[in-house]
Amino acid sequence: MPSKLLLADIGGTTTRLARAGADGVPFDVRIETNDSYASLEELAGAYLAGLGGARPALGAFAVAAPVDGEEVRLTNRDWRFNRADLARALGLAELAVVNDFAALAHAVPLLTREDLIEVGAGRATPGDPVLVCGPGTGLGTAVLLPRPEGNIVLASEAGHMRLGAVTTDEARVIAHLVRDLGPVAVEHVLSGHGLVRLHRILSGESLTSQAIIKAAVHGQRSERETCDVFLRIFGRVLGDLALAFEAKGGVFVAGGLGRAMAHMFADSPFRAAFDDHPPYTDRLTLIPIQVVMHATPGLLGAGQVGRAMLARRAAGA
Known part of the structure; x- marks a missing residue:
């Protein structure tokens, strides 16, 4: 298959x-642990070095960080890069960089029924947010506005x-x-580290987020x-955010922790609280x-960002 795009979905951990x-x-999907590399340039360079045939000419990266300009700094990892400098280092003619949940939003129209687990009833209103x-x-968020x-x-x-409390345990x-x-932010609780903090406060035990979820499932x-x-x-x-954005087009729960806990949603207070x-x-x-x-919706969304970039370049050629 012709290789035109290098895609990456860069989180705080993987x-x-x-x-x-x-x-x-x-x-040619590969998942890497960030701790194994000193920088994003080293990680992406190692992936490219292992490829056969022609290298991709363009890149589309999703990053767990705000993207406001050329300088990008990950929110939950001590990695930073300059977009143009990274493109040159990786031999890319152009590199698009978007927020990781913006990429997930781009992926939503491509998801099939097999990719999703429904939580409760509801009917989306086409065209709404x-x-x-x-x-x-961390806790990522984005909004998709469907337009013809x-x-x-x-x-x-x-x-x-900021996160507030509604019940005595909260x-x-x-x-x-x-x-x-x-001051407590939402992701101080609603994240992998947040689940660890929450369990330590409620039970006195210090376990990893993976261990907590595994034990809960069992x-x-x-x-x-x-x-x-x-x-x-x-x-x-999520109910707060759905009201804020009038998200009558539906809510999609993504992220590694959401996927790991997916089968607990139905028998939990989640939907009632929403x-x-x-x-x-x-x-x-x-x-x-x-x-x-x-498994890799961020790459799916980054691919759509890259596809649009290819189309723009072809139209301008």
């Missing part, structure tokens, strides 16, 4: 890389909004976090209770929520 042709569909949000190393002339994607840093969590961290009471509190807070925050926003409970109940199970 990076996914692939190649794509003119259709933007990823192939679509919310994409999910916990991983081409979809519009808005990146967001909603994970850094108030206890917030009090602990204020003491340890100062019916361990303490870990399941932590996951239920996590999912209740997540549902409430809906419970008087006087708009009935309004929120109509919004469908899907958990994204596709």
